[in-house]
Structure formats: structure tokens, C-alpha cells
Amino acid sequence: MDVAIVKYNAGNVQSVEFALNRLGITPIITDNPQVLRTADKVIFPGVGEASSAMKYLRERELDIVLKNLTQPFLGICLGMQLMCKHSEENDTDCLGIFDVKVKLFPPEEKVPHMGWNKIFNYNSPLLKGIDENEYVYFVHSYYAELSNETITTSNYMFNYSSGLNKNNYYGFQFHPEKSGETGAKILKNFIEL
Template identity: 55%
Template sequence: MIAIIKYNGGNVSSVQNALNRLDVDSVITDDFETIRNADKIIFPGVGEASSTMDLLRQKGLDKLIPTLQQPVLGICLGMQLMCGRNEEGNTFGMGIFDIEVKKFPSRDLVPHMGWNTFHNINSPLFAEIGTENDVYFVHSYYCELSAYTTSVCDYILPFSASLQKDNFFAVQFHPEKSGSIGNKILTNFLKLNS
């Protein structure tokens, strides 16, 4: 069973719709036992960091998520909230990835919105995916490059398009909006061993 973490993240339903297109059953839930017993967890997100972290704290999800043992996939704001300090609202995330989330400098259009190429890929999420594929981004804040970086995108500056630490995977882009490449990434995540 696939659990999609329920909170005020704006793309929860679109992630479930993407799984439906892949004929994969999922449940949107904030129930601790359901989440703990799921085979895979998806932690999506579209929204503002500080208010979202406040809601996660109110529900206790900020304590639960870092303890999960099965594969977890953070998407967009979900990825950013898995990191440490976030410049958006001077927010402190869950610290799974010990890196900062920073605001893009205003040297180009912000938010970074639309299709862009990711490269330097190094993750089982990207099995059988070439190095010159476009995925769909919508974000004003970015995760800095680090030892956790498993792919890179260039917009104003190079940033982490994806991260991995142990059973925690995260992508800044939206696989649920990234066509066949996004479907393949979700399929690869669903095939990961627990």
C-alpha cells in the first residue's frame, strides 16, 4: 500500500491521480499507523514553508516522518521541508538532509517555472532514464548542492534537483506533472526495496 501524507500540500490529489494512471492504489492519510505500515510513502507539497511546518508540527508528522524505515519520496515543498533551515519564513524543517534551502537571487524570473533539464543523475529513481530529460518545476526556493545531491538542474545557479539519504528520496520537480519521464520516476520509486 502506498501512503500519501495528508496535510495542506497543494499537489496531494495530483500525486494520487498520477498513481491512478499507473494503476497503483494509494491512500491520502495523516494516520500514524497507516503511514508506518505502508510499503512506500510519498510526501508531496506545494505551499509556504513556515505555515506548512506549523501544521506538520500540530499533527506530529514532523516527528513521525524522520523515523520512517520504508522508502519515502518528498516532492517540491516536501523535499524542502525534509531539509534544515529554510529562508522562506526562517523556517526549520525536519533536518533529514542537513542542508539549507535558499531563495533564488533575483537575476532572472522567479519562480523557476516550467520544463528544465536535470543532469549528473545518480539515483535508483532514475534507472533507465537518460541524462538529457526535461521535468516540470515550480519553485522560488532551492536546495543547495551537497553530498546528498543525486541530480542537478541549472537555473540562475546550479541546485539540487534531487536528494537521497538512506531510505529518503526527494525531488524538487513534480514527477506527477512531468509526463512519461515523471511516470518512470514514480514507477522506479515504487519498485524500490524496503
């Protein structure tokens, strides 16, 4: 099984790589379009800022590559937000895979939303075997709105999309690579798609 992790300027690659290692997978970390196109699975991690990440992807025409892949593709955290249409973070046009807007959390509660929170209302094979209301680990200041592409919901001040899916494209706002046994199961479900 060839699993590629997209190499760019906002990847928290090491943690994702180790999480895959724990599942017996040795991923390839690459920005080579040909390797990305032919991999069995592609993971798009991300910790950082939206506009500089999109600028980096566009300069290398990786945005075109990522939008046109056909194998199962998983965005994590900023990776998922970059797969949306637009982010309020520095008013950034993103990849537009999901028809969803990304907005800044209002300051009524502490921001970033950091720590363990619940996921619910599952609608995806990636959540197979996961109990409703399981806790996973989040760190983010921006959130994706609910839409008909939502596959998991979470609540912080209000309900928002903690997971999205369209065709072969999946995204999670939380960090499966840091979410203990639950996160490992979700990654395993993705690998087994």
C-alpha cells in the same frame, strides 16, 4: 502494494493520486501515524509555504513520525524542501532529514523558476532508464543547495539540487506527477524500490 500519501495543509494530493492511478496504484491519503508507519511506500507532496506547513506538522507531531520512517519515502517540491535542515522561506526550521539549506533564488532571472528544465548528474536507482539531460517540470522560488546528498542537479542561474537522497529518504524539487512520460518512469522506479 500499500502506498500512503501524507495528508497535510500543503498537499497537491489530487495530481499525485492520479499519477499513481495511471501506474495501477490506488494510494491511501492519510495523516494517521500507524498507517504511515506500516505503508510499503510513503509520498510527501507539497505546494504551499514552508512555515505554515511545518507548524501544521509539528502541532500534530507528524514531524516526529515522518523523520522516523524506515520504508522508501519520497518528498516532492515543497515536500523535499521540508525534508531539508532549514528554509529561508519565513526563516523556517524544517525536518532536518537532509543536511541541506533551502534558499531563495536571486531576482536576476524570473522567479519562480517555472517550466521545463533539465536534470543531470544522476546518482540514484530512481533515475534508472532516464536519459541524461531529460526535461522535467519545475515550479519553485526556493532551491536546495548542492551537497553530497544530491542525486540530480539542475541549473537555473547556477547549479542546485533537483533531487536528494539519504538512506530510505528521497526528494525531488520537480513534479514527477506532471513531467509526462519521464515523470511517470521516475515514479514507477520509486514504487519498484
